[in-house]
Amino acid sequence: MTGKDAARYARYAEAVNTIVGYxxxxxxxxxxxxxxxxxxxQQQPDPLIGxxxxxxxxxxxRILAVGRVTEVDRCGSSMRxxxxxxxxxxxxxxxxxxxxxxx
Numbered sequence: 001m002t003g004k005d006a007a008r009y010a011r012y013a014e015a016v017n018t019i020v021g022y023x024x025x026x027x028x029x030x031x032x033x034x035x036x037x038x039x040x041x042q043q044q045p046d047p048l049i050g051x052x053x054x055x056x057x058x059x060x061x062r063i064l065a066v067g068r069v070t071e072v073d074r075c076g077s078s079m080r081x082x083x084x085x086x087x088x089x090x091x092x093x094x095x096x097x098x099x100x101x102x103x
């Protein structure tokens with residue numbers, strides 16, 4: 001058991017002791033297992049991170065921006081995405097020579 005684990009064990013034991021009196025080691029270990037599972041769940045990245053997103057004009061359907069999700073903030077039934085926008089390539093001129101366009 002590391003010093004960090006021992007400190008966590010002591011905090012959980014104190015919390016359980018406050019709630020139910022002197023806890024058994026088994027009870028504290030069970031509570032620590034639940035806390036560890038919750039911590040592991042919180043540390044897993046949101047499944048939306050890394051996904052490609054596109055913002056489009058709802059009237060025309062024209063793509064306005066494209067990027068990759070870097071952060072997801074969920075609050076109740078709402079969600080805020082942070083994305084890194086890809087650079088928009090230069091649009092070819094309408095009257096440009098097709099042979100001069102890059103592939």
